[in-house]
Each structure stands twice: as structure tokens, then as C-alpha cells.
Amino acid sequence: MRDKLKSVIHHLKSKKVAYGDIRYVSTTHQSINVKDRVVESVSQDEDSGVGIRVIVDGGWGFAATSELSDGELIKTANLAIKIAKTSAMTVKNKVRLARVKPYIDKYSTKYKEDPFAVPLDEKIDLLLKVTEILHAKRMIKTAEASLDFYRIKKFFCSTEGAFIEQDIIESGGGYMATAVSGTESQRRTYPSSHRGDFACAGYEFIRQMGLIENAERVADEAVALLKAPVCPATETTIIITGSQMALQIHESCGHPSELDRVLGTEISLAGGSFMTLDKLGRFKYGSPIVNIVADSTIKGGLGTFGYDDEGVKACRTNIIKEGVLVGYLTSRETAPLINAVSNGCMRADGWSKIPLIRMTNINLEPGEWEYDDLIADTKDGILFDTNKTWSIDDRRLNFQFGTEVAWQIKNGKKVQMYKNPIYTGITPQFWNSCDAICNMNHWHIWGIPSCGKGEPMQTAHVAHGASPCRFRNISVGVRK
Amino acid sequence: MIGENRILTTLRAVIKKSPAEHTEAVFIGGTLGLTRYANSYIHQNLTENNTKVIFRTVTNSRIGVTSTNSFNKDDLYRGLVNSFKIAQHQQPNPDFKGLPMSCKHKKTKTFFEPTAIYSPRQRAEVIRKICRQAEKYGITMAGAFSTSSSEIAVVNSNGLALYQPLTTAYINLIAMTDTSSGYAEALSRRVVKIPFASLTETAFKKCLDGRNPVDIEPGRYDVILEPVAVSSIIDWLSSIAFGAKPYLEKTSFLSNKLGKKVMGSEMTIYDDGSDSSGLAFPFDFEGVPKKRVYFVKKGIAGRPVYDTIYAAKAKTRSTGHCMPPGFSGGPMASNIFIAPGKKSKSSLIASVKNGILVTRFFYINGLLNTTKAMMTGMTRDGTFRIKNGKIIGPVKNLRFTESVTKAFSRIGGISKETQLVKNWWKDIGCCSAPTILIKRFNFSGKTEF
Numbered sequence: 001m002r003d004k005l006k007s008v009i010h011h012l013k014s015k016k017v018a019y020g021d022i023r024y025v026s027t028t029h030q031s032i033n034v035k036d037r038v039v040e041s042v043s044q045d046e047d048s049g050v051g052i053r054v055i056v057d058g059g060w061g062f063a064a065t066s067e068l069s070d071g072e073l074i075k076t077a078n079l080a081i082k083i084a085k086t087s088a089m090t091v092k093n094k095v096r097l098a099r100v101k102p103y104i105d106k107y108s109t110k111y112k113e114d115p116f117a118v119p120l121d122e123k124i125d126l127l128l129k130v131t132e133i134l135h136a137k138r139m140i141k142t143a144e145a146s147l148d149f150y151r152i153k154k155f156f157c158s159t160e161g162a163f164i165e166q167d168i169i170e171s172g173g174g175y176m177a178t179a180v181s182g183t184e185s186q187r188r189t190y191p192s193s194h195r196g197d198f199a200c201a202g203y204e205f206i207r208q209m210g211l212i213e214n215a216e217r218v219a220d221e222a223v224a225l226l227k228a229p230v231c232p233a234t235e236t237t238i239i240i241t242g243s244q245m246a247l248q249i250h251e252s253c254g255h256p257s258e259l260d261r262v263l264g265t266e267i268s269l270a271g272g273s274f275m276t277l278d279k280l281g282r283f284k285y286g287s288p289i290v291n292i293v294a295d296s297t298i299k300g301g302l303g304t305f306g307y308d309d310e311g312v313k314a315c316r317t318n319i320i321k322e323g324v325l326v327g328y329l330t331s332r333e334t335a336p337l338i339n340a341v342s343n344g345c346m347r348a349d350g351w352s353k354i355p356l357i358r359m360t361n362i363n364l365e366p367g368e369w370e371y372d373d374l375i376a377d378t379k380d381g382i383l384f385d386t387n388k389t390w391s392i393d394d395r396r397l398n399f400q401f402g403t404e405v406a407w408q409i410k411n412g413k414k415v416q417m418y419k420n421p422i423y424t425g426i427t428p429q430f431w432n433s434c435d436a437i438c439n440m441n442h443w444h445i446w447g448i449p450s451c452g453k454g455e456p457m458q459t460a461h462v463a464h465g466a467s468p469c470r471f472r473n474i475s476v477g478v479r480k
Numbered sequence: 481m482i483g484e485n486r487i488l489t490t491l492r493a494v495i496k497k498s499p500a501e502h503t504e505a506v507f508i509g510g511t512l513g514l515t516r517y518a519n520s521y522i523h524q525n526l527t528e529n530n531t532k533v534i535f536r537t538v539t540n541s542r543i544g545v546t547s548t549n550s551f552n553k554d555d556l557y558r559g560l561v562n563s564f565k566i567a568q569h570q571q572p573n574p575d576f577k578g579l580p581m582s583c584k585h586k587k588t589k590t591f592f593e594p595t596a597i598y599s600p601r602q603r604a605e606v607i608r609k610i611c612r613q614a615e616k617y618g619i620t621m622a623g624a625f626s627t628s629s630s631e632i633a634v635v636n637s638n639g640l641a642l643y644q645p646l647t648t649a650y651i652n653l654i655a656m657t658d659t660s661s662g663y664a665e666a667l668s669r670r671v672v673k674i675p676f677a678s679l680t681e682t683a684f685k686k687c688l689d690g691r692n693p694v695d696i697e698p699g700r701y702d703v704i705l706e707p708v709a710v711s712s713i714i715d716w717l718s719s720i721a722f723g724a725k726p727y728l729e730k731t732s733f734l735s736n737k738l739g740k741k742v743m744g745s746e747m748t749i750y751d752d753g754s755d756s757s758g759l760a761f762p763f764d765f766e767g768v769p770k771k772r773v774y775f776v777k778k779g780i781a782g783r784p785v786y787d788t789i790y791a792a793k794a795k796t797r798s799t800g801h802c803m804p805p806g807f808s809g810g811p812m813a814s815n816i817f818i819a820p821g822k823k824s825k826s827s828l829i830a831s832v833k834n835g836i837l838v839t840r841f842f843y844i845n846g847l848l849n850t851t852k853a854m855m856t857g858m859t860r861d862g863t864f865r866i867k868n869g870k871i872i873g874p875v876k877n878l879r880f881t882e883s884v885t886k887a888f889s890r891i892g893g894i895s896k897e898t899q900l901v902k903n904w905w906k907d908i909g910c911c912s913a914p915t916i917l918i919k920r921f922n923f924s925g926k927t928e929f
Contacts, residue, residue, distance in 0.1 A: 042566050397929075
């Protein structure tokens with residue numbers, strides 16, 4: 001494969017493209033789904049091909065193929081060149097890329113236990129046991145559990161001389177119990193919604209998740225929700241647990257800090273951003289205790305890698321520092337527009353898609369509070385746990401998020417359980433009301449394998465480090 | 481395009497060697513050409529050529545699924561054998577009653593050569609023309625224009641062998657000024673049917689009329705939902721209510737409601753993959769012909785769509801709505817029609833005393849309370865105030881939070897004009913939606929633009 005890729009690069013150079021790169025990606029995805037004591041599906045998908053990206057006459061062209069013969073690769077390279085020339089028909093400013101060192105390197109995920117070497121029977125047994133425990137509660141109508149494993153092999157080769165080889169391993173899983181009574185339906189998931197929790201790690205990640213140990217509690221909570229009162233509409237103090245904070249960071253900081261959105265190039269589908277360039281370095285995004293970083297180097301994060309999909313080395317970048325907007329997620333094309341170098345956020349959903357600016361691990365840095373102290377310090381409030389619904393406007397300002405469960409906090413104690421809890425806000429007002437963040441003891445990197453963006457839709461695997469946080473004067477419930 | 485003969489011959493030959501009791505191969509392949517533009521220039525421009533073959537093998541009701549994107553015979557056979565090996569580790573699935581038998585299908589023309597050969601240059605020329613027109617009005621353009629050709633085939637060990645070539649053309653346009661945006665889109669199997677000039681005019685008009693929007697307080701307003709807005713709500717209903725999975729799990733608003741009134745008598749919603757006035761696709765991914773299924777007929781609850789597995793669970797027959805093997809969401813409705821009304825869109829607007837017109841929604845979420853079809857979402861790209869039957873000006877965007885079944889029980893009128901709107905299953909389906917007037921629609925919040 002190396003020689004095939006190098007010969008395409010040689011061909012692109014002979015065609016005098018301003019820039020060219022080729023990515024080979026081979027992905028194996030194993031997915032196991034158990035529902036109601038029955039193995040609903042076990043599948044293994046194999047997918048490989050190349051994507052070729054070029055700049056000609058200042059315009060971009062991209063072509064991708066799953067056929068890997070020498071002739072097809074050259075044909076695809078020529079098609080990319082042809083497409084770039086048509087892009088150039090409307091170009092106003094020729095594409096200029098930030099400089100990057102052309103690395104020749106190898107990177108592999110560090111893991112202990114190859115998830116593909118673990119017998120299928122063992123994985124299936126684990127999920128069957130989980131659904132058995134969930135179904136022990138009479139009111140649980142549906143119990144679903146899943147495991148997913150990815151093995152991704154990547155080569156990146158550019159006309160600038162880069163040649164990078166990466167081997168990524170990802171593991172994840174989770175489950176959901178749905179309780180039904182009459183027309184009422186309530187669910188609880190573990191360890192989080194969106195198919196659970198994921199990491200760049202081996203099967204050791206699954207073994208330490210506590211899937212079995214938490215199943216009875218999860219089923220009990222789903223059943224209890226059926227009889228719980230609806231969360232009242234009010235304005236109050238709220239505490240948000242780590243997994244819901246991951247969603248909060250994702251929607252209200254991760255997406256709006258993508259520089260392509262800021263520059264308007266994702267406006268037609270995913271929308272724009274309120275974090276406009278004039279705000280860089282001066283906009284008070286949050287309270288002074290809010291520090292958010294993009295960090296693709298952190299061990300185990302689902303957004304951790306060696307190099308992004310245009311050969312930029314993984315790194316750590318401040319996005320929000322002491323409450324102030326100080327950075328964006330960038331690419332080689334967009335970084336020069338803020339007089340910066342790329343911080344390595346260009347990622348493609350496989351070989352067939354064009355790289356876009358995507359989140360990596362967007363982490364809220366831990367604060368100083370112990371979780372029990374935070375609850376004890378809250379006289380009157382509501383605790384929100386585990387994401388259920390998410391909606392935000394196309395500039396990422398007005399959001400409404402719902403969780404699976406909430407609890408009233410009264411005089412420093414968790415008391416009444418609530419169902420159908422929702423909170424809403426305007427992003428900067430919300431983050432400026434943050435007055436407490438829990439410390440490293442309660443901090444976890446939540447892996448999300450389903451971040452959507454782009455046309456055709458691309459799914460990115462991203463993560464968010466977070467711990468429970470407290471916010472003041474937040475609107476809860478729905479205005480009638 | 482690989483072609484019917486080569487695809488069916490290859491898959492038949494591979495299946496013939498299968499060690500499994502039942503074997504099925506689903507082929508999905510094709511070429512997508514997509515040109516995206518923003519800030520009035522093309523910033524992404526691509527061609528993707530891919531194939532995927534998904535094998536489902538079953539022995540003693542134990543099911544294994546694998547896929548490969550190689551069409552090499554050796555790779556295909558290896559994929560099939562892996563599927564057989566996976567099945568050995570499976571538990572028997574009591575709802576597997578066998579693969580479908582071969583049967584007659586309605587011939588449906590879904591492939592049009594001019595769309596298949598439409599070039600990147602042709603797409604760029606259309607976009608260049610739109611952007612140049614926009615410049616005259618001080619408008620900036622963004623959007624995407626795609627043309628694609630695909631092939632779908634289903635072959636199984638019962639002798640079923642189906643092949644369907646498809647083409648799809650889709651464009652969306654967002655026209656923008658500093659304070660406004662306007663939207664238009666069109667979808668067709670035939671690129672020559674895309675009305676570029678009128679789409680451009682619509683997007684420009686909404687954008688120019690939408691300049692300097694004013695603040696409006698949330699609350700209940702009569703609302704005109706244009707087809708794209710209606711379709712995005714229906715997309716969510718399809719996911720949370722119209723499939724057998726949520727229906728049998730009793731999380732759908734249709735569960736236990738067969739024959740009962742769930743919406744206003746004006747509302748009829750059905751799925752029909754064989755109706756060429758939509759984006760027809762005649763069979764599902766098991767090769768079962770698509771049947772018309774009424775979810776709501778004159779306000780009365782009907783039934784969901786089924787594949788063979790869910791049909792066995794419910795002791796009924798497949799309606800031809802199986803998704804590709806490995807899809808965990810169960811059978812899905814993908815060719816949805818909302819029956820049109822008798823009034824014109826303009827007469828609906830003229831009947832509104834104090835209301836709001838919504839061009840489209842953004843980021844709807846339908847998981848708030850699925851048994852009540854409670855949803856939330858934001859308006860975007862053209863939200864206007866209506867007073868005394870006239871559109872009087874633009875308003876800033878609003879959030880709605882509303883039970884859709886309740887909202888569709890307060891219908892003030894449905895337009896006779898309908899539009900095909902892209903949904904999550906773009907190449908094999910869409911939503912045919914009219915404009916709908918809903919009384920006292922609940923806007924629960926507002927944003928800053």
C-alpha cells in the first residue's frame with residue numbers, strides 16, 4: 001500500500017498540483033446488540049479505500065474510491081484534479097495552507113487487551129447478563145445492551161513529504177432500560193446515553209465499566225421514574241453531572257468553536273457560530289473558573305490520535321481561559337485567518353469523506369470542589385443526570401437540554417426524584433453563571449461516537465472531559 | 481455503475497457456496513458528486529465512489545451479519561464465511577421465520593441517465609450563476625448541490641434476486657445578508673426537474689424580506705409551517721413512532737391506539753414506496769415489496785411498518801420496510817406522504833389574524849416524551865409575523881416545545897400544494913409535505929437573531 005500511495009503522490013507532483021494528499025483508511029467495526037435476552041445482531045464491517053485531496057488553481061478537489069488498483073488510483077487522482085479546477089471557477093481568494101512539518105512517523109493507541117481477540121461468546125454473555133438483570137424488574141419493558149469495537153488503520157501521504165501511519169483501537173458499550181406503565185414510558189441508561197461510553201482503549205475499558213454492578217440500580221431508577229412527579233418549571237440553581245456536562249460542552253462550546261462554522265462554511269446544514277472572530281481574546285464566554293481546552297494528546301480520549309487527517313501533530317490548545325474566548329478548533333486552511341498554525345482538528349469519517357474541522361477531546365478543566373460538598377453547599381436546586389434530549393439554535397446560543405432524571409436538592413441533600421427534566425439558556429449567560437466545578441476525583445473523559453456534521457453527513461468520534469458543575473439562576477421546565 | 485448482470489451473477493455465485501441454511505446478500509453502491517458552497521464560492525467539491533455488500537447468514541435461527549466494501553469474489557466469499565462464523569456464536573433468534581421468497585414487483589423507473597452523468601463542471605456552473613445573481617442584491621450564498629447514481633440489489637438463497645438503479649439530484653440554497661437568511665431546496669430523481677431559477681428567487685425573497693428582524697415574545701401563535709418545516713417534524717415521527725420497534729415497545733404515540741383518534745380529522749399520514757410522485761423505491765432491503773401503510777387516516781391511528789423479524793414478533797406480515805442488515809433501529813418508514821388539503825397556501829396565510837410563518841426548523845429533538853410526541857426545535861432561515869392575513873415583517877428566531885399529536889389536532893388548514901423534501905433516507909425516500917396551518921402553536925423560547 002505504501003508504494004501505491006507514494007506513486008499517486010508522484011503522479012500529483014507530475015501534474016503540478018499546488019498541494020496534494022492521499023489517505024488510505026481501513027476500518028473494522030464489530031458491533032454486538034442484545035435486546036430483551038436475545039442477541040439481536042452481531043456484525044462485523046470491513047471498509048477500506050483511499051481519498052485524494054488536491055489544490056489546483058486555488059480551489060479544492062476531492063475524489064475517493066474503494067477500488068485500489070493502480071489504474072483506479074491514478075484515475076481518481078485525475079478526477080480530484082478535474083474537480084479542483086471546477087472549484088476554482090468560483091474562488092475569490094486562493095486557498096493558502098498554514099505551514100506544517102512534513103512528519104514521517106508511526107502512532108498506535110496504547111491498550112492492554114485487544115478487543116478483537118476477546119471471544120465473541122464472552123462479550124455476548126456479558127450483555128445477556130446485563131439484560132437479564134434489567135428484566136428482573138417487572139416494569140422494564142425493553143432492555144438493550146451493546147458493545148462496539150473499532151480497529152482503524154490509516155496512512156497519510158502528502159506532496160510536502162509527509163508519510164504517517166496510525167493504528168487506532170476504540171472500545172465502548174452501554175445499556176438502556178425502558179420502563180412502561182400505561183402511556184407512560186421512562187428510560188435510564190448506563191454509563192451514559194448515546195450507546196454508552198467510549199475510549200481509545202482495549203477491552204480493559206469494558207472490564208472496568210461496572211456494567212453488571214450498576215444494572216439493578218439503573219432498572220430501579222427507570223421504574224421509579226414512572227411514578228416520579230414532572231420536574232417543575234422554575235428558575236433555580238442547578239447541578240449537572242459529568243456525562244450531561246459532556247453534552248453541554250459538546251453543543252455549546254465544542255461546535256461553536258469550530259473555525260469553519262465561525263467562517264460560515266458549514267452554515268447550510270450545521271449552522272454558524274456566535275463565537276465570531278471579533279470576540280477572540282476579549283469575549284467573556286464564562287465565569288473565571290471556566291477553562292476549556294482541546295486536547296488530542298490525552299490518554300484514552302476518544303478524540304486522541306497521533307496526527308489529524310492533514311498530517312498535523314496532536315496537541316493541546318486553550319479555547320476558553322479563565323472564562324475568556326482565546327482559541328478555536330482549526331485546520332491548515334483556516335488557521336492563517338487568525339494568524340495561527342493549525343491545532344490539528346481536521347478529521348474525516350473514513351477514507352471516502354473530505355476532512356472537516358472536528359472536535360477532538362474538548363475538556364472542561366477540573367475545579368476544586370468535592371461532589372458531596374457541592375451538594376451539601378446547595379440549599380435549593382435541582383440535580384440533572386444523563387442526557388436524553390438536545391436542541392440548540394444554528395448559532396449555538398439558545399439551547400434546551402433534557403436529562404433522563406433529576407433530583408430536587410433541599411438544604412444540601414438529594415431528595416425528590418423528578419421525571420422529564422429540562423433546562424434552557426443562552427450559552428454565554430449560562431456559562432457565566434457557573435460558580436462551582438468539581439475536582440479531578442470526579443472528572444472523567446466521556447467518549448461520544450456519534451457527532452454529526454457536514455454534507456454528506458460525517459460521524460466523528462469525540463470526547464469531553466468533565467466533572468459535575470453548578471450553575472445559578474437557570475430556567476428549568478417548559479413555558480406553556 | 482457495476483450493472484445488474486455483474487452484480488446479480490456475482491452475488492448468486494457467492495451465495496451458492498454458502499455453508500449456511502439461509503443466506504442473503506445486499507448490495508449498496510454508487511457514485512456521489514457533491515458541490516458545497518459558502519460565502520458565495522465553492523469550498524468543498526467531491527466525488528465518492530463506493531460499494532458495500534452486507535451478508536446475513538442464518539443457521540438454526542442463529543444470525544450473523546458482516547459487510548465488506550470490496551466487490552472482489554474472494555473478499556465477498558470471505559465476508560460470507562465470517563458471517564457464518566459469527567452466527568455460530570449467536571443465540572437463536574425466535575423471531576426469524578425464514579428469508580422472503582421471490583415474488584412479483586411493480587416496475588418502477590428510478591434511474592435517469594442525464595442525472596447520472598451530470599458533471600462537477602455542470603454543478604459548478606449552476607452555483608456560479610446563482611452566486612453572481614446574488615451579488616447584485618448584496619446577498620451571500622451557501623448551500624450544497626449533489627447528483628448521485630446508485631445501485632441496490634438483494635439476493636437470497638430462496639432464489640430472490642432484485643436489482644434497482646437509482647439517481648437523485650438535490651440542491652439547497654441559503655441566501656444571507658448581515659441580518660437575515662432565506663432558504664429553498666428541491667429534490668428529484670431527475671436533475672432536469674430541479675427549478676433552479678424559482679428556488680433562487682424564493683431564497684432571495686425570503687432573505688431580503690427577512691432583513692432586520694424584530695424581537696417577539698414567545699407564546700402561543702397560529703403558525704404556518706411550510707413543507708420543509710413540516711417534513712422535519714415528520715422525520716422525527718418516523719423515528720419515534722412509525723416503526724414497529726417503538727410501536728411494540730410501547731413508546732410510540734400509536735401504541736395501543738389502533739382505531740382511536742390521535743390527530744385532527746384533516747390529518748392523513750402514510751408511507752408508500754411505490755408511489756412515483758415521491759422518491760419511489762419499490763422493495764426493501766430484504767426484497768419485500770413496499771406496501772402502503774397508513775399511520776394516521778383522517779385523524780385515526782393506524783399501524784406501523786414492519787420487516788419480517790418484527791412482523792413475526794407481532795404475528796403479522798412484513799410491509800416491506802426492512803432497513804439494511806445490522807441497522808438496529810428496526811423497520812423504518814422512508815417514503816412518507818401527508819395528504820394535501822383543498823386550500824391554497826396563500827389562502828391559509830390570508831386566514832391568519834395573528835400568527836407566525838416558519839420556513840424551516842433547526843435541530844428538532846423528538847425524545848422529550850415520545851408517547852406524546854413531544855418535541856422541541858428552533859426556527860431558522862425565514863421566520864415572519866402574520867397580521868390580519870398579511871405577512872408584515874420578519875421576527876427573530878423562536879424555540880417551539882409542543883406535543884405534535886396535540887398540535888396536529890388543532891389544524892386550521894392544509895395546502896393543496898405539496899413539496900418533496902429530503903429526509904434521512906435521501907436516495908430511497910423523501911417526505912411529500914404540504915403547508916399546514918396549526919392553531920395556538922407553543923413557542924417556548926427565543927434567541928438573539
